[in-house]
Amino acid sequence: MMKNIILTGCLLLSVSLLGAKNTPKTEHYQDNWKSLRKHEVPQWAKDAKFGIYAHWGVYSVTGNWDYTRPNWANYYITGYLGYYQTNQRGEQAKLFRKNVGDIRNGVGYKDLAKQFKAEKFDPKYWAKLIKRSGAQYAGICAVHHDGYCMWDSEITDLCAGKTGPKRDLIADIYKELRAEDLKIIATFHHGRTYKHFENVTKRFEGKKEFANVDLLNEKNWNYYWYMGTKDRFAKNRYDLTVEFIDKYKPDILWFDGGGGKFGTEKILSHFFNMGIDQKKEVCVHNKGNFGKNFGIYSYENGAHRPSFVDWPWEDDTPSAVGWCDWQWNKGIKYKKSRDVIVRLCDLVARNGGLLLSMNPRPDGTFDKAQEDLLLGIGKWLDQNGEAIYGTKPWVVYGEGHLEDLFFSETQPKTGKKSREIQPNTALFNERDVRFTAKNNTLYATFLGTDLGRECRIKTLKEGVKISDKNQIESIHLLGHGKVKYKREKDGLHIYLPKKLPNNVALSFRIEVKGELLENQLNGTNGVLPLQT
Secondary structure, three states: OOHHHHHHHHHHHHHHHHHHHHOOOOOOOOHHHHHHHOOOOOOHHHOOEEEEOOOOOOOOHHHHHHOOOOOOOOOOOHHHHHHOOOOOHHHHHHHHHHHOOOOHHOOOOHHHHHHHHHHOOOOHHHHHHHHHOOEEEEEEEEOOOOEEEOOOOOOOOOOOOOOOOOOOOOHHHHHHHOOOOEEEEEEEHHHHHHHHHHHHHOOOOOOHHOOHHHHHOOHOOOOOOOOOOOOHHHHHHHHHHHHHHHHHHHHHHEEEOOOOOOOOHHHHHHHHHHHHHHEEEEEEEEEEOOOOOOOEEEEOOOOOOOOOOOOOOEEEEEEEHHHHHHHHOOEEEEOOOHHHHHHHHHHHHHHEEEEEEHHHHHHHOOOHHHHHHHHHHHHHHHHHHHOOOOOEEEEEEEEEOOOOOEEEOOOOOOOOEEEEOOOHHOOOOOOEEEEEEOOOEEEEEEEEEOOOOOOEEEOOOOOOOOOOEEEEEEEEEOOEEEOEEEEHHHHOEEEEOOOOOOOOEEEEEEEOOOOOOOOOOOOOOOOOOOOO
16 A cells, blocks of 8 residues: 555656646746847736836935026936036036035035935835825836936945935835835936936046046046946946846836947846746836837827827826926926826827826925825726726727827927927817727716716717627716616717716716627837937
8 A cells, every 4th residue: 555655656746747847938038139029018017007106316406496497308307417517607507506516626416416315205105195196006216317326226326325315215115115016117217327427528628627527536436337438337337227126126117218228138138037037027118219019118298109009108297297397396386187187098098008207305205286186196096997997999099189189388488399299188178088998898988077967979879880789788987876878870878967976087887788899909000209
């Protein structure tokens, strides 16, 4: 008896080992585009639709300065371009001297970085606020064009762990975001850093008055990891990014313009392989850096975006009203939750999503208008999120304002126009309807509530095919319940209750008999995001 048990056990072990040996291993990625292009956008990333991050760092400190020039084309956030000037009569040079010191005496960006304290930063509060906004993924800028790293780095002293807060801001916020079951996005804007500072230092060549500028002194390069040769920059950029991936294991990487250079293939292969090793599906956002049909396309403020994109995509926009108000400043004005909600509805119907950037104060707190914005979005999504999350475009994406949604902002003093951005949410009203679909359910969302006692959807009029049986089974107003309806030659008439569930946008769940018609996306699109 014992002999048979032993033999049986050995046989089972042999079969188990044989099965394990024959189980194919997941192939790791190589650092070339032939290999990298095999990576697919995970389903969770397609379903998320709404994410939040934050432009927060050394540049936030300068939001308290007494600027007279408006923030136009990143005038504030790339202030170092004005601090390091041979003409010290410019506004930014004057403000730097007043608030930090004189670059001719060796005072520089490293000294401004010491003023970034983040002394009231409460990562638990941040995470709970973001969760209440309805976002499905979140993070902060890991490093902006200024080269300041928001974590505790072993590669540079120009980081939050060693200069300024002397605290690992990334580790603290990621811990709390994960506790709220949110996916993590890390945005890297340091692809431009070398070129920015190369141009800055060229100004000082052969000028004795500026011989003591701290950027020129190699003794300071423990801070200025981006100075020196292009090879030094490329090595440090790679080492910093890989250090970040290994320490914090984000779910999403996002690179700003220039992010496709300096050996990014090695970084992406390392990131994808980390995902394999951690048994997690990871994603990359593509801001025009990586060619067609790769990652999730990321359009800054909707610039250069077609009305419909048949590849996963998102718009990236600040919480603030201004098209380039990415960082906080004391005169900042914020979008209203209504404007972000109707924008999100419009984007999702077109196969996209929205990445919203917060504007934290330098101490790590938020203006009330910032919090009101996030809470307003979250309140609506809590009621109507089923019409957004995990949906796909329907065969028709809407009615009303569909094409002419581009507009430009105007600089007050000069009349200069910004690049064309979209959508102009001021155009949206109760005549705008956006469609989404999930499984066998159709959703129709009106981008307004001034509808009287009934609303009409022209697209779903009698005779227009909605399913193979072309019949509606029931209609529910989200946040209320079942409503009466009638399908006629001029449209689908839906009768509204006396009290509406919200005053922003009304979403209807439309159940059909038979199989709902589906949008046949072909998965290709030739219009890449503009590398802004």
